[in-house]
């Protein structure tokens with residue numbers, strides 16, 4: 001399997017190089033040159049298998065020739081062994097056509113653990129084989145950071161720097177990152193937004209000499225391996241509800257577009273995905289895009305679902321690549337002009353093509369609270385302020401011909417106790433392994449929104465020089 005850049009000017013790479021490269025050298029994102037496809041029989045055979053076996057089958061074609069089957073099997077099994085639910089990603093029925101897939105039973109209580117538990121182990125495997133070390137700089141609006149730190153802490157071959165927007169993540173999210181005491185972990189609270197954090201990460205990748213000097217790698221979903229690991233739970237949900245013999249829709253609370261892009265990828269690989277619903281909070285750039293065909297940037301506003309407080313969704317570039325018929329030059333021109341003007345529009349025919357699969361919906365904070373309250377009263381389930389957006393969006397947008405829709409519950413309600421309490425009167429409890437989170441000592445550097453200062457910090461604090 002070879003991987004190509006969405007901007008068409010970087011060399012194609014094998015899986016191990018893609019894993020370590022993060023962003024392509026032309027500023028694009030890597031994608032498989034062609035999608036591996038499963039037959040209806042192969043998909044049917046996934047029904048009833050343990051979750052890790054589904055992951056093994058889905059991921060195998062992407063790493064073929066680089067990671068032998070036996071090593072991949074151990075990586076996958078170890079990745080999900082610490083999840084607190086036996087099913088790993090349990091499905092719960094909400095009403096006749098809606099199901100919730102709980103993706104928050106991993107060590108840091110968010111769906112990010114599905115990919116990052118594997119990513120840490122994939123890094124280990126490839127770095128050991130190659131005798132190399134890396135420096136990771138990652139951006140987080142709250143959840144990627146703790147999942148990445150948990151996956152990469154105490155690893156000799158890795159130094160990890162995580163940038164979060166100062167004061168714009170929940171207290172639980174912040175403490176999950178800043179209370180980890182490990183020589184290879186540095187937390188930075190940046191005086192800016194998540195988009196600023198992500199821009200700085202991309203700028204570091206685009207500075208070729210900096211990138212090479214520190215051996216920069218990525219834990220964000222610009223890293224193809226993140227998306228690859230997430231595709232598996234779409235297959236697991238699909239076969240549990242009757243795929244390939246029944247079409248399935250998915251509703252996804254969306255920020256950086258990585259999760260929903262994994263659902264899109266599952267469809268390209270043969271799963272009968274008949275609808276993808278994108279849920280936004282008040283930062284609704286994606287919803288406005290799917291409604292109108294035009295993307296228009298606005299300032300990021302804080303919301304009750306902070307992990308989705310994003311304007312520039314990095315993985316949208318991967319979808320755009322397909323919508324523009326895999327023309328890298330067109331992707332580059334479109335996105336360069338978007339960054340310069342804050343706008344771009346798809347042609348009406350391409351917009352219509354996107355609408356064959358995608359729908360989008362937004363909830364403001366008051367609606368988010370009202371929906372948490374409603375589902376709690378109706379079902380007894382407490383949904384966090386991100387997951388509830390998926391459920392409400394599914395309820396509003398599910399098409400008549402979609403027999404079953406799976407809503408991705410991306411975080412545990414205890415990560416957002418204030419919002420959940422305001423909505424329902426209930427304060428969800430943290431699981432036992434995090435019960436003393438508020439007593440642990442925090443370690444974090446508050447920094448100005450300044451790329452050169454961040455680079456200096458990385459150069460001075462990394463151990464792998």
Ligand SMILES: Cc1ncc(COP(=O)(O)O)c(C=O)c1O
Nearest residue numbers: 143254255256257258259307410
């Ligand atoms: C809890 C939660 N829900 C939803 C999202 C949005 O997911 P994505 O960025 O993959 O679109 C995030 C952040 O990524 C998140 O942490």
Ligand SMILES: N[C@@H](CCOP(=O)(O)O)C(=O)O
Nearest residue numbers: 140141142143144220221256
């Ligand atoms: N919502 C994310 C933002 C980063 O997204 P990623 O999927 O590209 O890592 C977060 O919680 O940090």
